[in-house]
Structure formats: C-alpha cells, structure tokens
Amino acid sequence: MSDRPRIFDDLAGVAGGAFSALAGVREEIGAMVRARVDETLGSLNLVRRDEFEVVREVATRARLAQGEMENRIARLEERVSDLEASLTNPAPHTGG
Structure with a gap:
C-alpha cells in the first residue's frame, strides 16, 4: 500500500x-x-536612438560652423567698411 x-x-x-x-x-x-x-x-x-544621436551631432556641428561663419562675415564686412572709408577719405599724404 x-x-x-x-x-x-x-x-x-x-x-x-x-x-x-x-x-x-x-x-x-x-x-x-x-x-x-x-x-x-x-x-x-x-526614429531609432542611434539615428537620433547622429543627427543631433550633425546639427551641433552645423550650429558651431554657422557661428564661426557669422563671425568671419562680420570681420570681413568690417574690413570692407574700413577699406571703403579709406578710399573715400584718403589720409593726407605727409611725404617728404
């Protein structure tokens, strides 16, 4: 049993x-x-996370490059302005 x-x-x-x-x-x-x-x-x-990270990195680099280009353009515009001013108001010649 x-x-x-x-x-x-x-x-x-x-x-x-x-x-x-x-x-x-x-x-x-x-x-x-x-x-x-x-x-x-x-x-x-x-969008997958890795794809998003790549696009974010590209956008960050583009913003940095844009800032650099804006600064460069501002400096060039200042030089052009200075050159134009020197052409319209020539400095007196103090030759000897």
Missing part, C-alpha cells in the same frame, strides 16, 4: 499540467503583445 492515496497523485498531475498550460499561455500572450507593440511602433515612424 502506498503512503499517499492515488487521488493526490492525480491532483498533482492535473495541477502540474495546469501550471504548464498557464505558462505556455503566458508566453503566447507575451509574444502577441510584443508583436502588437512592434507593429504599433513601426506605424508611428519613430
């Missing part, structure tokens, strides 16, 4: 099968949710 009645073995088997089935259902639901989220995100035309 066994220590446990057979009914407990049967219940344990049913419970184990139920847990296995629930684990499988859980995995299947997780896979469906992931697929749905991926599909939804794909339809939103989102």
